[in-house]
Each structure stands twice: as structure tokens, then as C-alpha cells.
Amino acid sequence: MEDEVVLLDFWPSSFAMRVKIALGEKGIKYKCKQEDLFNKSPLLLEMNPIHKKIPVLIHNGKPISESLIILQYIDQVWNHKSPLLPSDPYQRSQALFWADYIDKKIYGIGRRVWMGKEDQEEAKEELMQCLKTLDRELGNKLYFGGQNIGVVDVALVPFTTWFYSYETCGNFSIEAGCPKLVAWAKRCKENYQSVSEALPHPLQIYEYVMELKKRLGLV
Amino acid sequence: MAVVELFGTWFSPYAYRVIWALKLKGISYEYIEEDIRNKSPLLLQYNPIHKKVPVLVHDGKPICKSTVILQYIDEIWPQNPLLPADPYDRAVALFWIKFADDKVYLMSKLYQADGEEQRAAVKEWLEMLEVMEEHALIGGKKFFGGDEINMVDIAFSFVAHWLGVLEDVVGLEIFEPHKFPRVSSWIQNFKSIPLIKENLPDADKMSAFSKHGREMMLASKSN
Numbered sequence: 001m002e003d004e005v006v007l008l009d010f011w012p013s014s015f016a017m018r019v020k021i022a023l024g025e026k027g028i029k030y031k032c033k034q035e036d037l038f039n040k041s042p043l044l045l046e047m048n049p050i051h052k053k054i055p056v057l058i059h060n061g062k063p064i065s066e067s068l069i070i071l072q073y074i075d076q077v078w079n080h081k082s083p084l085l086p087s088d089p090y091q092r093s094q095a096l097f098w099a100d101y102i103d104k105k106i107y108g109i110g111r112r113v114w115m116g117k118e119d120q121e122e123a124k125e126e127l128m129q130c131l132k133t134l135d136r137e138l139g140n141k142l143y144f145g146g147q148n149i150g151v152v153d154v155a156l157v158p159f160t161t162w163f164y165s166y167e168t169c170g171n172f173s174i175e176a177g178c179p180k181l182v183a184w185a186k187r188c189k190e191n192y193q194s195v196s197e198a199l200p201h202p203l204q205i206y207e208y209v210m211e212l213k214k215r216l217g218l219v
Numbered sequence: 220m221a222v223v224e225l226f227g228t229w230f231s232p233y234a235y236r237v238i239w240a241l242k243l244k245g246i247s248y249e250y251i252e253e254d255i256r257n258k259s260p261l262l263l264q265y266n267p268i269h270k271k272v273p274v275l276v277h278d279g280k281p282i283c284k285s286t287v288i289l290q291y292i293d294e295i296w297p298q299n300p301l302l303p304a305d306p307y308d309r310a311v312a313l314f315w316i317k318f319a320d321d322k323v324y325l326m327s328k329l330y331q332a333d334g335e336e337q338r339a340a341v342k343e344w345l346e347m348l349e350v351m352e353e354h355a356l357i358g359g360k361k362f363f364g365g366d367e368i369n370m371v372d373i374a375f376s377f378v379a380h381w382l383g384v385l386e387d388v389v390g391l392e393i394f395e396p397h398k399f400p401r402v403s404s405w406i407q408n409f410k411s412i413p414l415i416k417e418n419l420p421d422a423d424k425m426s427a428f429s430k431h432g433r434e435m436m437l438a439s440k441s442n
Contacts, residue, residue: 050318050350064310066317076306093282093291100284101268133268 005030006058008044010037012208014107015067016055017158017198022074024194025082025149068099071151084151098137098144099155105130106159114162114169114209115218124170128177135178142187149192153184157195160185164202165209221278223248226262228255230420230428232323232377233285234273239373240289242414244296286320289370301370312371315355315363319374322347326377326385329393330429333437337389344382344393348402351375356401361408372409379406384422388429 007023009016009032023030035044035054047056047063057064057073064073075084086092109130112123134156138144144152163174163182175182189196213219225241225248227234241248253262253272265274265281274281275288277295282288293301303309325347329340355363355371363371378394386393396403410416 050354059307062307064307064314066314069310069313069317072313073306073310076309089291089294090277090280090282092294093287096287096290097282097284100287 003028004058004060007032008035008041008047008054008056008058009033010035010054011200012205013054014158014162017161018067018154019055019057019070019074020198021154021157021192021194022071022084024197025084025154025192026074026078027081028074028078068096068103068151068155071154075151082148084145084154086145086150095145095151098134098152101130102134102152102155102159106156110159110162110166113166115213115216116169117218120170124172127166128172128174131174131178131181135181138180138184140180143184149188149195153188157185157188158199161199161202161205162209165206168206169209222276224251224276225249226251226253226259226265226274226276227272228253230425231272232326232381235376235418235420236285236373237273237275237288237292238418239376239415240292240301240370242418243299243301243368244292245298246292246296286316286374289316289373293370301364301373303369312363312369315371316374318350318355319371319377323377326381329385329389330433331436333440337391341391341393348378348394348399351378351402352399356405362405368409368412368415372405375405376409376415378402379409380419380422381425384425384429387422387426388433 005023005028007016007019007030009020011034020032033041033043035041037054040052044054044056045052047058048054048065051065053065055065055067055070057070059073059077064070071084086095106127109123109127112119113127143149144156149157160182163185167174189199210219223241223246225234225237227237227250229252238250251259251261253259255272258270262272262274263270265276266272266283269283271283273285273288274283275291276282277291282291289301302312325340325344329337329344332340355375362368363375382394394402410419
């Protein structure tokens with residue numbers, strides 16, 4: 001029996017991009033449904049009644065929410081190739097620690113940067129501190145996952161399409177502070193089709209951010 | 220046998236999660252009490268990113284963040300499993316663990332608030348309790364884990380014990396048992412488990428400690 005896999009998506013969402021990369025890595029066929037976050041579909045409200053957020057993965061009718069949980073689910077069910085998590089429990093705990101760090105920091109701080117309100121300078125400092133921490137953690141490795149991408153790479157790389165927007169709205173350079181990270185992002189896109197296919201062009205994200213800022217009355 | 224060390228504080232709900240998990244699995248460990256106002260060099264070395272407790276050190280290797288520690292413990296010592304084996308059930312459990320974990324901040328939010336902020340914090344608490352009542356505890360289960368507690372029960376433990384202390388400290392009744400019958404039953408069942416009952420920080424001690432801290436904090440706020 002064929003598996004039915006549906007992804008409730010919103011194309012600029014870094015969290016949804018994570019799931020697309022994972023599905024791509026595993027070679028899973030799926031249907032992608034775009035959501036309008038200002039007009040959420042009955043399906044989304046039914047599949048994620050608690051948070052009403054995307055991404056939601058629906059596997060044979062059963063919903064899974066929260067992108068990092070979706071990644072772990074995908075890794076467990078489709079374990080025939082491209083493991084996202086290390087097999088060693090200690091390495092796995094370190095990967096989950098860093099994935100959680102990325103989850104708690106980048107989106108919220110990045111938002112304060114592109115929104116450009118009174119706390120923008122503070123947010124820029126915080127963002128650079130986080131990215132420098134991640135830059136140090138990457139060190140001289142090819143990927144956070146070692147020789148191949150893993151859950152930390154998948155958790156972080158989607159935010160790199162937002163770097164241009166952060167930099168332009170905040171008038172600063174991320175590459176200057178985190179050269180290794182920027183090189184790593186390029187490497188992920190060049191070597192992994194799942195990444196290059198899941199990430200929109202940075203200018204598309206910037207266009208979206210400017211439209212959103214207009215909508216929110218920030219420009 | 221590899222040495223297991225746990226860095227914690229006597230009142231931390233996060234530290235207790237790890238204590239219960241280790242005890243449920245029958246793992247011996249050495250407990251090190253940290254003073255959060257004067258953190259030890261060892262803690263700062265083991266958790267340089269967050270500088271917080273709990274930290275589990277297994278065979279000299281540190282693991283930080285209670286939910287990450289719990290998953291590690293469950294994998295290394297598979298007896299008395301704390302997560303379902305089925306991938307879908309496991310994903311649902313992880314969802315509720317994250318939900319609970321993302322709400323623990325409501326403890327300090329209410330603790331620090333007065334006036335309008337306090338009303339807002341109480342509203343958030345009630346919304347969370349409603350979600351627990353209407354969505355998380357359906358099916359007439361004794362525990363989130365079914366007939367036995369699992370990681371989800373452990374994650375929600377701050378509601379079972381620490382909320383009562385907080386209510387005493389701020390002088391408000393937030394949790395009315397008749398309004399949340401499922402949650403109320405769960406709290407009674409959870410606190411009746413001998414391993415939990417025998418391993419809880421003293422409520423009166425926490426209350427006195429927190430009341431004093433809160434008086435000082437609110438006084439400095441109004442100055």
C-alpha cells in the first residue's frame with residue numbers, strides 16, 4: 001500500500017523548509033499544500049488544533065506537528081537512507097541540544113532584526129552572538145553532522161535564506177562575523193539537491209519581508 | 220561502571236525531572252547542589268552556553284537541557300521506557316513534552332508580575348490548564364503515559380507540585396479542581412506514586428524562600 005504523505009506548508013517558513021529537506025533526503029514522495037497564514041484552512045485547524053501552525057506532516061491521515069519532532073519522526077520511519085540523527089546516544093544528545101538552541105534563538109531574534117523597531121540594535125548584537133557561537137561549534141567540520149548533513153544542518157540552513165533580509169533591514173554583514181557559517185551554507189546548497197530545492201532565493205524572502213512589513217505598518 | 224553525576228538545585232522542577240528518570244531506571248548517581256547566585260566553575264565548564272542546571276555528566280561527558288537529558292537517559296538505560304516505541308505515539312509524546320516545556324516560563328512570569336501583568340499571566344495559566352484538560356488527558360487515562368508515568372507526566376510535573384507553591388506565594392487560587400477534573404485526578408495519581416512522593420522539594424521551604432525573594436523583587440520594582 002502506498003504511503004500518503006502531505007505537508008502543510010508556507011513557502012517562506014524556515015521551519016517548513018526543514019521538513020522539505022528531510023523528505024528530499026529520504027526520497028519520500030509527498031503532496032505540498034500551501035497555507036495562507038492570515039486565512040488558515042479547516043484542514044490545518046483540524047490537524048494542529050493546539051498551535052494552528054505549520055509545518056504539519058500528515059502521514060496516512062495522522063498529523064505530526066513541530067518541525068524538530070517531524071524530523072525525528074521522518075528519521076525513525078524512513079530509516080533506510082540518509083540518517084539525520086547520529087546512532088550514538090551521546091552524539092545524538094549533542095545534536096538535539098544544538099537543534100534546540102537554534103530553535104529557541106534564531107527565529108525570534110531574527111524577527112526583531114527585520115522588524116526594525118527600537119530593539120533592533122540589541123537584536124543585531126544577539127543574532128551575531130548566536131551565529132558566532134554556531135560558527136565556533138561548526139569549527140573545521142564540513143557539516144555540523146560531520147561528513148554529511150544531519151539534524152543540526154537541516155535545522156539551521158533554512159534560516160540562511162533569511163540572512164539577506166536580516167542584513168538589509170539591519171544594515172550589517174553576517175559574513176564578516178561568521179565566514180565559516182556562510183561558507184557552510186553555500187556548501188549545503190551546492191552539494192545537497194534537497195537543500196537547494198527547499199530554499200527559496202534570498203531575494204524572494206526579502207520581497208516577502210517587505211510586503212509583510214507594509215502589512216504590519218512598519219514601512 | 221561509569222560514574223553518573225547530576226548538577227541541580229533543590230527547588231528546580233527541571234532537576235527533579237532528571238532525578239525521577241534516574242530513579243525509575245534504578246541508576247545510582249552523585250548529586251551536586253548548585254547555588255545559582257554563585258555558580259561553580261565546573262558547571263560553567265560543563266554548560267558554557269546556558270550556564271544552567273540540570274546538567275548530567277555521564278562518564279565525564281556533559282549533557283545539558285532537561286528534555287535532552289531525559290531522552291539520553293531513556294536511550295542509554297532502556298529499562299522502564301519513558302517514551303513509546305511506536306514512531307507516531309512517540310511523536311505525540313514529544314509534542315506534549317515540548318508543550319509542557321514551553322509553558323514552564325509561566326512560573327516565573329506569574330512570580331514576577333503584579334497588577335495588569337498578573338491578570339495576563341493568570342489568563343495564560345488558565346489557557347494552558349484548559350489545553351491539558353481538553354486535549355492532553357482525553358481517553359480516561361490515569362497518566363499521560365497510560366497505566367504508568369512516562370516522560371510526558373514528568374514534563375508536566377511543575378503543574379502537580381510547583382504550581383501549588385506559586386499560588387501560595389502570590390496569594391491566588393489559579394487551579395480550581397472542579398474546573399479541571401481530569402488534571403486534578405492526574406495530579407493526585409502522580410503525587411501518590413511512592414517514587415514521586417518521596418522525591419519532592421519541601422513545599423513550605425520553597426514557599427518561604429520564594430515569598431522572601433518576591434517581596435524584595437517587588438519592592439525594588441516600585442522604587
